[in-house]
Amino acid sequence: MKKRVAIIGAGPAGLMAAEVLSQYDYELSVFEQKPSAARKFLMAGKTGLNISHAEPVEQFIQRYDQAEWLAPWIKQWDAQWIQQWMKGLGIESYIGSSGRVFPVEMKAAPLLRAWLKRLTEEGVKFHYRHQCLGLADATLHVQNLVTEQAMQLPFDAIVMACGAVSWSRLGSDGAWQQWLDTDEIESFQASNAGVEHVWSTFMQPVFGQPLKRVAAWVGEQTKTMGDIVITHYGLESGLIYKQGRALRQQVKQGQAMQLYLDLLPDQSIQQLAQKLQPSKKQSLSNVWRKAGLDSAKASLVRELVAKDVWHDPLALAQQIKHLAIPLTGFRPIEEAISCAGGVKREVLSNQLQLKSNPQVFCCGEMLDWDAPTGGYLLTACFATGRAAAEGVHAYLAEKK
Numbered sequence: 001m002k003k004r005v006a007i008i009g010a011g012p013a014g015l016m017a018a019e020v021l022s023q024y025d026y027e028l029s030v031f032e033q034k035p036s037a038a039r040k041f042l043m044a045g046k047t048g049l050n051i052s053h054a055e056p057v058e059q060f061i062q063r064y065d066q067a068e069w070l071a072p073w074i075k076q077w078d079a080q081w082i083q084q085w086m087k088g089l090g091i092e093s094y095i096g097s098s099g100r101v102f103p104v105e106m107k108a109a110p111l112l113r114a115w116l117k118r119l120t121e122e123g124v125k126f127h128y129r130h131q132c133l134g135l136a137d138a139t140l141h142v143q144n145l146v147t148e149q150a151m152q153l154p155f156d157a158i159v160m161a162c163g164a165v166s167w168s169r170l171g172s173d174g175a176w177q178q179w180l181d182t183d184e185i186e187s188f189q190a191s192n193a194g195v196e197h198v199w200s201t202f203m204q205p206v207f208g209q210p211l212k213r214v215a216a217w218v219g220e221q222t223k224t225m226g227d228i229v230i231t232h233y234g235l236e237s238g239l240i241y242k243q244g245r246a247l248r249q250q251v252k253q254g255q256a257m258q259l260y261l262d263l264l265p266d267q268s269i270q271q272l273a274q275k276l277q278p279s280k281k282q283s284l285s286n287v288w289r290k291a292g293l294d295s296a297k298a299s300l301v302r303e304l305v306a307k308d309v310w311h312d313p314l315a316l317a318q319q320i321k322h323l324a325i326p327l328t329g330f331r332p333i334e335e336a337i338s339c340a341g342g343v344k345r346e347v348l349s350n351q352l353q354l355k356s357n358p359q360v361f362c363c364g365e366m367l368d369w370d371a372p373t374g375g376y377l378l379t380a381c382f383a384t385g386r387a388a389a390e391g392v393h394a395y396l397a398e399k400k
Contacts, residue, residue: 002026002027003026003027003157004026004154004155005027005155005156005392005396006029006153006157006158007021007028007031008140008160008161009030009163009171010030010031010034010037010126010128011038011040011364012038012378012381013161013365013381013384013385013388014159014161014385015030015037015038015115015385016381016382016386017159017385017388017389018030018119018124018389019115019119019122019389020385020390020393021389021392022123024393027125029127029153029155030124030125030126030127031130031131031132032128032130032171033130033145034170034171036128037112037116037128038112039171040167040170040172041112042108042112043170044108044378045109045111046107048106048107049102049107050101050374050375050378051082051086051101051103051378051379052078052079052082052083052100052379053079053101053376054079057074057075057078057079060074060379061074061075063371063374064369064370064371064376064380065245065340065369065370066368066369066370069345070380070383070384073383073384073387074379074380074383076383077383077386078379079101082379083101089111089115089118090114091103091104091105091110091111091114101375129145129146130143130145131143131145132176133150134178134179135360137357138154139152139154140153156396157359157361157395157396158359158360158361159360159361159362159363159385159392160176160361160363161362161364161385161388162175162176162364163364164188164341164365164366165188165333165334165339166333166335166337168334172365174188181356185342186340186341186342187341189330189341190244190331190332190333190336190340191244191245191248191338191339192244192336192337192377193244193330193331193336194231194240194330194335195235195236195240195247195329195331196233196327196328196329196331197233197235197327199232199234202302202303203299203300203303204232206230206295206296206299206300207230207232208229208230208231209229209295210228210229210230210237210296211228211229211230211261211263211296211297212227212296213226213265213266214228214261214262214263214297215261216228216240216259216260217259217260218243218246218247218259218260219250221246223262223265224242226238226239228261230296230299233331234331235259235325236331238372240259241372241373244330244370244372245340245370247327248340257326257328258327259325260323260325261300261325262320262321262322262323263301263320263321264291264320264321267292269314269321270317272291272317273316275287275291276288276317277313278313285298288301300323301319301320301323304319304323304325305319337373337377338365338370338371338373339365340370341368343367344368345367348362348367351387351388351390351391351394352384352387352391361388361391361392363381363384363385363389364381365381367384
């Protein structure tokens with residue numbers, strides 16, 4: 001009799017686990033509650049699938065808050081490995097000027113189609129519209145959402161690749177948290193999400209406008225360069241996402257959330273103060289514009305800097321170079337690209353096996369790790385999916 005393995009979730013981590021296990025003589029079943037596989041993966045690839053990043057691996061690993069934990073797997077299945085893996089599916093890739101890795105076609109759909117075709121040919125059975133309602137040891141309580149038939153299905157091992165709790169309409173609703181003890185899970189928080197600040201009505205005309213080429217930081221953190229979009233609720237962009245970990249740390253330490261911006265990082269305070277010298281021939285707005293403050297940046301200065309500072313060139317330059325923005329929180333977790341939190345490292349073995357239930361392995365975004373956008377999220381999902389699958393194979397081999 002073949003050993004039976006179930007994989008819960010047909011996202012990138014679950015599919016990668018299926019790929020590893022399909023190379024062995026197992027009866028493999030993938031359960032997905034949605035009508036099709038990898039919906040969040042497809043959504044991420046609509047505007048260009050950034051699948052990994054080609055920066056040096058030691059630098060790459062430091063992008064994760066759990067760098068030491070993930071390092072062995074990331075090193076084994078890094079960006080170069082991912083590019084070769086894609087090539088094996090007939091998908092060519094390239095490295096962009098930022099170091100990000102993309103498929104040449106940019107879209108996720110061709111890659112996913114090729115991947116699912118290969119997995120099906122390897123004998124992996126996909127059960128769509130099948131919702132897992134619970135598990136006991138290695139028995140799954142599954143409901144067919146079409147027929148409403150409920151089943152108790154026994155397996156020799158189970159891989160949980162259930163995702164976190166953002167974008168729940170695409171499948172990652174976090175219902176699996178009920179299957180574990182609360183002390184096995186670090187509470188989820190929004191990651192790679194916009195931040196909130198209450199603007200006055202004065203700011204409405206610049207909603208949707210970018211703050212081009214600014215530097216951002218939190219506390220003593222190193223400054224990071226990029227662009228930020230002013231929104232009706234606050235601020236959003238990849239540059240904002242990079243500050244998320246430090247901002248969450250402020251909250252954890254009982255501090256008020258506060259972000260700092262340098263609106264003109266290419267100028268020194270002295271250079272800027274010289275340009276901000278008042279002129280009888282020019283309006284204040286014109287002086288600011290010539291100093292480098294476009295409409296969005298000028299509006300932000302008027303919103304956040306006291307009026308009595310506007311005519312003091314040195315004091316104003318100091319504010320522009322060190323602009324404090326108090327924040328009230330993050331956007332709702334449902335809107336977040338990803339989540340911090342999840343199944344804790346200490347409740348898992350080195351092979352991602354649940355210590356409380358050795359027949360169950362966990363992988364992907366449901367694990368307690370966090371990373372910025374830029375290919376890091378998918379890379380860790382692929383790597384932990386493969387690691388969990390290798391853990392399953394080692395576990396079942398020992399049981400023979």
